[in-house]
Amino acid sequence: MSTNSLLIKNGRVIDPSQNKDAVQDIFVLNGKIQALGKNLEIPKDEPLPEIDATGFVVTPGWIDIHTHLREPGGTHKETIETGTRSAAAGGFTSIACMANTQPVNDSSYITTYIRQKVATDSPVNVFPIGAVTKGLKGEELAEIGSMREAGIVAISDDGKTVMNAYLFRKALDYSRRFDLTVISHAEDLNLKGLGVMNEGYNSARFGLRGIPKAAEEVIVARDIYLAELTGAKLHIAHASTAGSVALIREAKRRGIRVTAEVTPHHLTLTDEVVGTYDTNTKVAPPLREKEDIEALQEAVADGTIDALASDHAPHSREEKEVEYDHADFGMVGLETAFPLYYAKVLKNHWDLSKMVAAMTLKPAQIIGVKKGTLQLGSDADISIFDPGQEWVVDRSQFQSKSQNSPFHGWTMRGKPVFTIVGGKIVYRGNI
Amino acid sequence: MTIPNASPANALQLKSLLGTEFLKKEQIQILISTALAFKDRYEKGQSIPPTLSGKTAFMLFFEASTRTRSSFELATQRLGGNSIVLTKGGSSTEKGETLLDTARNIEAMRPDILILRHPSAGSPFLLDQALNLPLVNAGDGFHEHPTQALLDLMTVFEGRKQIRGTRVLIVGDIAHSRVARSNIYALKTMGAEVSVCGPPTLLPPKVEKMGVKVFYELDKAVKDQDVVMMLRIQFERFSHGQTPSQGEYSRFYGLNQRVLKLCQPEVLIMHPGPVNRGVELATDVADSSRSVILNQVSNGVMLRMSVLHLLSGGEPFSWKDAIQ
Numbered sequence: 001m002s003t004n005s006l007l008i009k010n011g012r013v014i015d016p017s018q019n020k021d022a023v024q025d026i027f028v029l030n031g032k033i034q035a036l037g038k039n040l041e042i043p044k045d046e047p048l049p050e051i052d053a054t055g056f057v058v059t060p061g062w063i064d065i066h067t068h069l070r071e072p073g074g075t076h077k078e079t080i081e082t083g084t085r086s087a088a089a090g091g092f093t094s095i096a097c098m099a100n101t102q103p104v105n106d107s108s109y110i111t112t113y114i115r116q117k118v119a120t121d122s123p124v125n126v127f128p129i130g131a132v133t134k135g136l137k138g139e140e141l142a143e144i145g146s147m148r149e150a151g152i153v154a155i156s157d158d159g160k161t162v163m164n165a166y167l168f169r170k171a172l173d174y175s176r177r178f179d180l181t182v183i184s185h186a187e188d189l190n191l192k193g194l195g196v197m198n199e200g201y202n203s204a205r206f207g208l209r210g211i212p213k214a215a216e217e218v219i220v221a222r223d224i225y226l227a228e229l230t231g232a233k234l235h236i237a238h239a240s241t242a243g244s245v246a247l248i249r250e251a252k253r254r255g256i257r258v259t260a261e262v263t264p265h266h267l268t269l270t271d272e273v274v275g276t277y278d279t280n281t282k283v284a285p286p287l288r289e290k291e292d293i294e295a296l297q298e299a300v301a302d303g304t305i306d307a308l309a310s311d312h313a314p315h316s317r318e319e320k321e322v323e324y325d326h327a328d329f330g331m332v333g334l335e336t337a338f339p340l341y342y343a344k345v346l347k348n349h350w351d352l353s354k355m356v357a358a359m360t361l362k363p364a365q366i367i368g369v370k371k372g373t374l375q376l377g378s379d380a381d382i383s384i385f386d387p388g389q390e391w392v393v394d395r396s397q398f399q400s401k402s403q404n405s406p407f408h409g410w411t412m413r414g415k416p417v418f419t420i421v422g423g424k425i426v427y428r429g430n431i
Numbered sequence: 432m433t434i435p436n437a438s439p440a441n442a443l444q445l446k447s448l449l450g451t452e453f454l455k456k457e458q459i460q461i462l463i464s465t466a467l468a469f470k471d472r473y474e475k476g477q478s479i480p481p482t483l484s485g486k487t488a489f490m491l492f493f494e495a496s497t498r499t500r501s502s503f504e505l506a507t508q509r510l511g512g513n514s515i516v517l518t519k520g521g522s523s524t525e526k527g528e529t530l531l532d533t534a535r536n537i538e539a540m541r542p543d544i545l546i547l548r549h550p551s552a553g554s555p556f557l558l559d560q561a562l563n564l565p566l567v568n569a570g571d572g573f574h575e576h577p578t579q580a581l582l583d584l585m586t587v588f589e590g591r592k593q594i595r596g597t598r599v600l601i602v603g604d605i606a607h608s609r610v611a612r613s614n615i616y617a618l619k620t621m622g623a624e625v626s627v628c629g630p631p632t633l634l635p636p637k638v639e640k641m642g643v644k645v646f647y648e649l650d651k652a653v654k655d656q657d658v659v660m661m662l663r664i665q666f667e668r669f670s671h672g673q674t675p676s677q678g679e680y681s682r683f684y685g686l687n688q689r690v691l692k693l694c695q696p697e698v699l700i701m702h703p704g705p706v707n708r709g710v711e712l713a714t715d716v717a718d719s720s721r722s723v724i725l726n727q728v729s730n731g732v733m734l735r736m737s738v739l740h741l742l743s744g745g746e747p748f749s750w751k752d753a754i755q
Binding site for chain 1: 452529530531549550551552553554556557571572573574575606609612635636637638640641
């Protein structure tokens with residue numbers, strides 16, 4: 001039998017694509033799901049690797065549709081190799097990487113370059129996202145069709161908003177020809193100005209320039225109207241405010257094709273933590289307030305927000321150990337995302353299968369890839385976690401090249417223990 | 432949020448003075464009583480303790496400053512210490528060296544205290560966590576300027592004999608003012624009633640949550656105030672859509688003789704300086720008997736002596752009247 005075959009015994013299998021939540025075995029043969037059921041009897045011609053998943057939860061492989069791998073051009077922060085190892089250690093079997101590399105992924109050449117590096121360097125599946133506009137400059141459309149042929153799964157100028165509404169409308173129109181989702185980074189750059197944190201009482205206290213929630217919400221509203229106008233598939237990246245949630249909920253009710261994601265940090269931290277002036281709390285969009293966390297949490301529970309996504313944004317120490325005003329925006333997330341999501345299950349805000357759907361089936365649908373399921377014959381991408389394991393975040397142990405995490409030292413509950421991609425174990429955690 | 436200070440063995444139980452937000456009433460009282468005692472001794476020609484004898488204060492100034500800088504230098508000298516000043520324009524990162532590296536280099540030269548002025552809020556917090564040196568925040572961005580606020584409270588106390596219950600109005604660009612923030616925190620801690628007045632574009636978001644009354648109209652705001660503290664308006668505010676013009680600002684938020692007549696007769700007029708004469712403060716008001724602006728400057732040296740003395744382990748001085 002090939003190295004891409006194994007038997008996973010006795011785990012609690014949760015697969016929202018089949019409404020399954022039962023203690024079962026999974027037989028993987030040659031990288032595909034071959035059988036799923038109770039007490040599987042496998043004819044063993046040769047020894048077959050076995051995982052005893054007793055007490056563990058077994059789900060379709062997790063998919064993170066919002067990461068920054070920084071290669072090409074930013075390899076002092078992260079490389080395709082370190083970023084994808086970080087993904088595997090965080091339990092993810094597939095990730096989508098944003099286009100804001102240097103050069104920008106705005107042509108089929110860069111897309112091809114990324115895919116070639118992935119083929120040799122990455123233990124997990126990587127789906128590139130192409131730019132909407134050339135150089136992310138917001139002036140001309142990138143060669144979206146050529147990038148689609150080279151393998152992109154969506155388009156986004158993430159990191160920046162396409163401020164020209166006319167051009168963004170054209171991108172939405174054009175995306176329909178190639179069946180691509182358009183991902184919106186919603187921050188009005190004029191309203192944002194030189195802001196570095198959420199605008200509110202805490203920005204007043206800390207003496208830092210604020211970014212009002214309206215900077216996000218005016219663009220979410222604009223893009224929803226443009227999605228309605230064009231009929232294109234719109235996805236709102238990192239929704240961070242109660243107001244954005246309300247707009248998305250209303251748009252879905254009206255039948256507009258819009259989906260949304262939320263990050264672990266926007267679900268967990270408020271702008272109060274900025275008072276330490278720890279630049280690892282500086283992120284775009286900024287950390288908001290308690291009522292926003294509650295609205296985001298509720299939106300995941302009721303399906304208004306479809307997907308959970310890390311917005312893994314590595315930065316080096318040189319870019320972070322500076323004045324708050326001068327630090328780069330972003331924090332790493334792949335290796336801390338899961339337990340932060342799982343904390344919501346432990347606190348009874350979400351049920352477990354809902355969380356798994358938002359990490360598997362839903363993100364697969366948003367970027368249109370045949371992943372996120374354990375149905376017979378599908379790719380054997382499988383994530384297994386230990387729901388009872390407590391562990392302390394130590395950023396010096398990250399697989400990522402960067403350590404810009406505000407969760408250093410946090411005690412977490414729930415730990416990925418096996419990450420399996422195409423039937424091959426690519427990460428094995430402490431049990 | 433916690434202040435990253437252990438409790439060192441000095442009367443303030445503070446390693447550094449980063450801001451007034453987390454200062455306790457007792458700490459403010461010690462700082463002001465010691466400053467008042469120094470002032471009294473200085474004026475009577477009595478000796479000032481040479482707390483900084485053989486010691487060096489390193490002043491790292493990333494923003495232009497004349498008064499604050501010379502005030503700290505004089506304070507150091509009057510305590511018998513030496514000072515050295517390093518000024519840098521703009522951001523250290525633009526010049527290739529990080530702020531932390533600059534500060535670590537300075538620490539390696541073994542000064543005894545670091546005095547920092549920096550255009551980015553929170554910079555003193557960054558350094559205080561990285562360095563073992565005591566640090567005094569001489570102004571960080573729009574965030575805090577604790578010695579200015581403390582010298583203002585000292586001046587209010589001298590003028591009104593009491594801070595508790597005193598009605599203080601702060602007028603102008605509150606949003607971009609570290610002086611306003613530090614004053615609001617310290618005045619509230621001491622039990623003053625604080626109001627702010629300015630155009631909505633120059634007020635911080637949710638400022639009322641700081642426990643202050645908010646006015647947009649100066650004529651209404653000044654009524655019944657014991658102290659009116661005018662802030663300097665930065666000229667760049669007129670070009671960033673924050674207020675239309677100097678003339679219009681002066682018309683609605685300038686303190687002139689007409690507005691002074693709406694104030695209580697014994698009102699104290701304060702200003703952290705430097706004054707834009709004819710803009711936020713009319714010349715005749717700045718020079719009037721109600722103005723205590725120059726007393727603020729004199730008190731500044733004494734208050735900074737008190738800060739340096741106490742952070743260096745000096746004994747607190749009491750004052751004949753309780754600082755209430």
